[in-house]
Amino acid sequence: MTALTALLVRDMRIAVRVGGGALIGVLFFLVVVTLTPFAIGPDLALLKRIGPAILWLAALLASLLALDRLFAGDRDDGSLDLILMGRAPLELVVAVKGLAHWLTTGLPLVICAPLIGLLLNLDLPAEGALMLTLFVGTPALTFIGLIGAAIAATLRRGGLLLAIIVLPLTVPILIFGVAAANAAIVGPTPFGTPFTILCALTLASLVVGPFAAAAALRQEME
Amino acid sequence: MRLIAVELACHRGGRDVFAGVNFAVASGEALIITGRNGAGKSSLLRTVTGLVRLAAGRLDLEGGNPELSIAEQAHYLGHQDALKGSLSVAENLRFWAGFFGGSDDVAEALDAVGLGAVADLPAAYLSAGQRRRLSIARLVAAPRPLWLLDEPTSTLDVAAQNRLAELMGTHLAGGGLILAASHGPIGLGNAQELRLDREAAA
Numbered sequence: 106m107t108a109l110t111a112l113l114v115r116d117m118r119i120a121v122r123v124g125g126g127a128l129i130g131v132l133f134f135l136v137v138v139t140l141t142p143f144a145i146g147p148d149l150a151l152l153k154r155i156g157p158a159i160l161w162l163a164a165l166l167a168s169l170l171a172l173d174r175l176f177a178g179d180r181d182d183g184s185l186d187l188i189l190m191g192r193a194p195l196e197l198v199v200a201v202k203g204l205a206h207w208l209t210t211g212l213p214l215v216i217c218a219p220l221i222g223l224l225l226n227l228d229l230p231a232e233g234a235l236m237l238t239l240f241v242g243t244p245a246l247t248f249i250g251l252i253g254a255a256i257a258a259t260l261r262r263g264g265l266l267l268a269i270i271v272l273p274l275t276v277p278i279l280i281f282g283v284a285a286a287n288a289a290i291v292g293p294t295p296f297g298t299p300f301t302i303l304c305a306l307t308l309a310s311l312v313v314g315p316f317a318a319a320a321a322l323r324q325e326m327e
Numbered sequence: 328m329r330l331i332a333v334e335l336a337c338h339r340g341g342r343d344v345f346a347g348v349n350f351a352v353a354s355g356e357a358l359i360i361t362g363r364n365g366a367g368k369s370s371l372l373r374t375v376t377g378l379v380r381l382a383a384g385r386l387d388l389e390g391g392n393p394e395l396s397i398a399e400q401a402h403y404l405g406h407q408d409a410l411k412g413s414l415s416v417a418e419n420l421r422f423w424a425g426f427f428g429g430s431d432d433v434a435e436a437l438d439a440v441g442l443g444a445v446a447d448l449p450a451a452y453l454s455a456g457q458r459r460r461l462s463i464a465r466l467v468a469a470p471r472p473l474w475l476l477d478e479p480t481s482t483l484d485v486a487a488q489n490r491l492a493e494l495m496g497t498h499l500a501g502g503g504l505i506l507a508a509s510h511g512p513i514g515l516g517n518a519q520e521l522r523l524d525r526e527a528a529a
Contacts, residue, residue: 111425115414122413183407186378190398191426326378 108193109201116205119178126171127209133170134214137163138221149226156225157235157286161279164214164239165246165272171210172250173267175202176258176322185258189326199322200315203251211243227290234289234296238303242282245307248314249274255318259325278306328354328390328472330375330397330504335384337370344370346383350521354390354472357495357505357515362523368508369406371523372475375506376403391472401473402427402466408458409465412451416442419450420464429469436468441490455482463491466498474498476507480514488514 120127141159142152179185188198218239219232227235253271257263284299329351336346345367352358360368373379375386377398388397410419420433437443440460445453453461459482466474474495480488492514495505499515507513 108426108428111422115411115418115422118418119411119413124413181407182411183405183409184411186376186403186405186407187409187423188426189378190376190401190403192395192399192428193426 108191109197112188112193112198112201113205116202117209120171120205120209125209126174126206127213130167130170130210131213131217134163134167134217135221137166139224142224153226153231154291156222156227156231157238157290158283159225160218160222160235160239161242161283161286164211164218164243165275165279167214168206168210168243168246169250169268169271171206172247172254172271173257173264175206175251175254176318177254177263180258185322185326189322195319195322196315199251199255199318200248200311203248203314203318206250207244207247211247214243215239231286231290235286238282238285238300241300241307242278242303245278245303245310246275248307248310249278251314251318252321255321255325258322278303278310281306328388328502328504330473330506331385331387331389332375333385335371335374335386336382337367337374337379338382339370339379343382345523348384348521348523350519352504352506352519354502354504355499357499357507357518358521359513359515359518360506360508360521360523361510366523368523369477372403372405372477372506372508375473375475376401378403388473397473400471401475402469402471404462404466404474404476404479406477408462410450410453410458410461412449414450415447416450416453416461417446419461420468423465424468427465427469427471433464433468436464439467439490439494440464441487456484456487459483460487460490463494467494472503474503474505474507476505476509476513478509479507480509480511 119125138159215236218236222232222235250271253267256270257267260266281299281303285296285303288294288299289296331351333349335348337344350358360371362368370379374381377396386397391400417433424433437446440463442460479491495515
């Protein structure tokens with residue numbers, strides 16, 4: 106087993122065990138989306154119009170939940186020291202940790218979205234479009250979140266700081282994610298335009314996130 | 328293989344921790360670093376791991392792999408155990424063995440530290456001494472020539488200390504190097520001693 110596979114397997118195991126973050130993220134997502142119709146009332150047209158935005162906001166906050174422990178946990182128990190002594194490049198290590206986080210937190214949200222979309226009066230094509238935008242957009246949330254997680258790793262109670270650092274950076278993803286989903290549901294702009302930009306944002310974050318997070322971790326180890 | 332340190336100095340938190348430290352350790356040799364609390368024993372080990380930057384001086388591993396840094400050829404046993412409570416004993420060890428390029432089969436390493444019987448127990452249920460032994464098993468599961476041990480015998484009972492001494496003996500006999508920080512004897516007969524004193528730093 107290579108170093109990076111070992112890390113992926115271990116991080117995913119920790120996430121799905123008791124006390125890991127995977128289940129909490131999904132539950133948070135479900136609770137927020139479920140409460141929305143109760144707060145707004147049975148206005149089906151309104152729910153349909155704001156449904157994608159609600160789902161996207163919930164997904165954004167849910168994927169932040171487990172992020173603050175991503176590096177802080179490894180730092181607290183000394184694992185980070187040893188990881189830095191490994192032969193795998195830190196950028197790849199960070200990317201693999203991000204991948205494990207997305208597979209255990211982001212992907213379950215994508216899978217849950219259609220089920221929970223029923224509560225917001227979304228029809229089948231709308232749910233397909235929404236699922237697709239979440240599938241493309243949630244990796245970007247995780248990989249941008251890596252930067253904040255790395256910066257917050259050394260600080261006690263860095264969770265709040267993490268949200269303050271990360272949330273502004275996720276605004277473009279939120280805008281184009283919701284825009285693409287809405288375009289597919291109500292129009293009039295074509296789905297392709299915002300969706301392509303969303304894809305571009307994700308690809309960029311897949312590159313920038315690991316490099317920036319690795320740089321932050323190196324700086325902090327001093 | 329020879330680890331050579333020339334005029335090492337370390338500067339942390341706005342003060343000099345130590346300066347002018349020289350030593351040389353060859354294959355099959357051990358160096359025990361002694362000194363009172365705060366003398367910089369742990370900092371010295373961490374500078375060798377590269378986790379703390381050297382303020383001055385030079386560290387070379389002669390005869391090592393030139394493609395790799397010293398840290399990448401070393402095992403570090405620090406005060407923290409680097410274990411995840413939600414993973415089982417075997418899973419914890421298998422991860423570190425895999426991460427450091429060792430084999431997937433960790434049964435032998437677990438037996439070497441006497442934890443074979445609790446392999447499937449979550450690490451959260453281990454005692455302090457057992458956690459320490461599980462960390463030590465990491466050194467056995469993935470071979471690396473240089474061992475950096477910070478107070479390796481703390482929390483270990485007498486039997487486990489003897490077992491550790493045996494493991495260290497085997498490592499040295501196989502051409503390994505050991506740097507250990509300790510207050511007491513750790514069961515290495517003919518080790519050199521490096522005493523870190525505040526006077527030396529001044």
